[in-house]
Amino acid sequence: MSCGDHHEVDCSQILDRLYEYIDNELADADCGDIRTHLDECSPCLEKYGLEQHVKALVQRCCGCDDVPVDLRSKVLARIREVKTQVVTSDGASVVVEQVSVESVVVDGDRPGA
Ligand SMILES: [Zn+2]
Ligand SMILES: [Zn+2]
Numbered sequence: 820m821s822c823g824d825h826h827e828v829d830c831s832q833i834l835d836r837l838y839e840y841i842d843n844e845l846a847d848a849d850c851g852d853i854r855t856h857l858d859e860c861s862p863c864l865e866k867y868g869l870e871q872h873v874k875a876l877v878q879r880c881c882g883c884d885d886v887p888v889d890l891r892s893k894v895l896a897r898i899r900e901v902k903t904q905v906v907t908s909d910g911a912s913v914v915v916e917q918v919s920v921e922s923v924v925v926d927g928d929r930p931g932a
Pocket of ligand 2: 859
């Protein structure tokens with residue numbers, strides 16, 4: 820995935836490390852790279868906001884720190900559906916006006932399947 824702009828660090832590399840960044844697992848130098856990138860790249864900034872939101876959401880749902888990858892992608896898919904309602908402000912916080920948390924399937928059941 821790329822926004823089409825040229826950046827010192829490629830978008831895909833940022834997105835690869837975004838989750839670790841949110842979890843504060845990256846070295847300072849890497850954090851700097853990502854922060855710089857987020858400053859100049861709104862698609863990545865938006866993704867960053869979404870990931871932060873997913874983390875908070877999942878923690879609230881199942882109380883666990885480690886977000887299972889499949890659950891994370893389910894939540895992300897759900898959030899993407901309401902993407903137009905996601906407002907990124909300064910990158911540190913995201914206001915989501917309407918996310919239907921209750922329709923996120925946590926236990927692996929497929930609704931209507
Ligand atoms: Zn980017
Ligand atoms: Zn960009």
